[in-house]
Amino acid sequence: MGEPIPLAQSRTAVPLATVVQNLQPSGIREFFDIVASRPNCISLGVGEPDFVSPDAVIQAGVEALRSGYTHYTGNQGFLKLRKAISTYLQNEYSLAYDPETEILITVGVSQGLDLGLRSLINPGDKVLFMSPSYVSYRPMTELCGGVPVEVPVTAESDFLIPLEDWSSFGRKGIKVILLNYPGNPTGTSPDKQYLEEFAKIAQKFNWYVISDEIYADLTYDRKHIPLATIQGMKERTLLLGGFSKAYAMTGWRIGYACGPAEWIRGLYKIHQYAMLCAPTLSQVAAIAALEEAGEDKDKMKEEYCKRRNFFVKALNDLGLECKLPAGAFYVFPKIEATGFSSMEFARSFLDKENVAVVPGSAFGKAGEGYIRCSYATSLSDLEKAITRLERFLQKGI
Ligand SMILES: Cc1ncc(COP(=O)(O)O)c(C=O)c1O
Incomplete structure (x- = not known):
């Protein structure tokens, strides 16, 4: 994977378009970068499947290259x-x-x-x-x-x-x-x-x-x-x-x-x-x-569904309120009751328990008071994340 381009805010002589100068760096990115630098970090941050592409897809891609689809x-x-x-x-x-x-x-x-x-x-x-x-x-x-x-x-x-x-x-x-x-x-x-x-x-x-x-x-x-x-x-x-x-x-x-x-x-x-x-x-x-790859797709979906059911129940049991989401692979629990901002919560959880979640504020001001957790990660990691979350909430942020 390529190194990310540093998003330094330093002034240069390049006259970037105003609209580009004013663009804010993605709030998710900060967490990707931190997670990449921490061994044994459980990442509930990324919005992509933990599975690799189905065999038939990979095979077709490789054969396409070998057959001159270049x-x-x-x-x-x-x-x-x-x-x-x-x-x-x-x-x-x-x-x-x-x-x-x-x-x-x-x-x-x-x-x-x-x-x-x-x-x-x-x-x-x-x-x-x-x-x-x-x-x-x-x-x-x-x-x-x-x-x-x-x-x-x-x-x-x-x-x-x-x-x-x-x-x-x-x-x-x-x-x-x-x-x-x-x-x-x-x-x-x-x-x-x-x-x-x-x-x-x-x-x-x-x-x-x-x-x-x-x-x-x-x-x-x-x-x-x-x-x-x-x-x-x-x-x-x-x-x-x-x-x-x-x-x-x-x-x-x-x-x-x-x-x-x-x-x-x-x-x-x-x-x-x-x-x-x-x-x-x-x-x-x-x-x-x-x-x-229809069957592979169905199997991955079944797996996400199991993870969703486990994770949503576990979060609610810990007092982080969230409804069962209808789809995708994210849950968006409320953390307002902890008294911390979503950024403080995410930073501290990462710092103390080595689990990455995304602060709700990365998705707009209205996301404040929530965190996003992706369950596109193994059930065993989700279980570990819940154990760490329980400890984190007990100890106080
Ligand atoms: C809502 C939504 N739209 C679009 C995309 C980008 O998808 P793609 O990989 O097809 O460009 C994402 C990726 O996270 C997404 O969550």
């Missing part, structure tokens, strides 16, 4: 992969996207997010998302000249904007809503009724929605419901999906964006100049994931 692909990505994604969405959700015109292969959901925003946002346009949120939403919005509208949400409303509050944003010049469910960092996922009510309001106010559904396949107790399946939403939704999480393929950098042909053409226009294409071997590997 060139660019067409800008839109292999048609075979787009067809496989289209078939998957059809079979799984009865959601029809034309692989020729309505699907673009991207470099992870990260690039889909960037393209989705850049294709719609004029300077000053407002982008609404709930806070706490995935760390990239604010900076990505700012980088394309948009104005982030962060709406604080709490555990009491399941980390969702209460339905009766949505209309109040209708007259505030919002152009895009950025949704993410199951959510990072909270694991929350709205039910069908919530999505249907939201959909009515989105249509009334002509909002366009970028729906980051990267954790769709990691929904545990019920089936995920893509926003685009809700009446009237397919025409105004960009569905972002990917392979990083459910297939344990973070390093392959592969994802997809699906939406109305006109919107996908907009993404494509940027992508053809800014990226050319997603990595060729990863596209081949992604086809193998969809065609051959």
